[in-house]
Amino acid sequence: MVEVTAKYFAAFRERAGRGSESVATNAATTGDLFAELARRHGFADPQMRCKVAVNDELVEWTTRLENGDVVLFFPPVAGG
């Protein structure tokens, strides 16, 4: 069990109704946590189209979570 802060952006923030929350989870990786939170908040975008960052650095969906991590969930990007 780890305790992390999840932060949501753009469509995810609106869908979740909040910009961030504390999460106590058994998820081992960023991908596992995304699946858990997507179920909780009804995020519909497939993981492969989204991005994740830990402590302000982009990481993989296989990155392991550590206590105190700040995990940023990015919905599909649309710059330009």
Next chain:
Amino acid sequence: VAREPFRITRTPIDPEAQKQTLIADSAGAFVGFEGWVRDHNDGGAVNALEYEVHELIAQNEGEAILAAARERFAVLEVACEHRVGKLEIGECAVWVGVSAAHRGAAFDACRYIIDEIKRRLPIWKKEHYVSGESGWVNCADPTLGAMSSRDRSS
């Protein structure tokens, strides 16, 4: 590592001023790209756009893209500016400029940079429609079941 001339801005982009920064005596070619806010997307009439950004990661990714372009193509100077916040129809949302000795590398590098910018930067675009509704471009709308009609790269 030298900082690359990539910038996120909340004020209007001035393409002509940007271009001046790329001038070099050995340059035989300049290619510029401007992304503008258009009045429609996927059949919907658009009033305005709102760009959201994660500024630190966007800055790091933007600089990495420009550095990669310098390595991959025979260019002299590269630069890019992306605007965020609320934009009106016709405004410039993104500018890319490349100078090179020859046109081939300038075209190729410019195309590479804008494609990578759209693919990698944590920037999101919310469209405000004439109908009063709004929607995030490229994102699935769970209320519509599957993917929304806007779930497409622009």
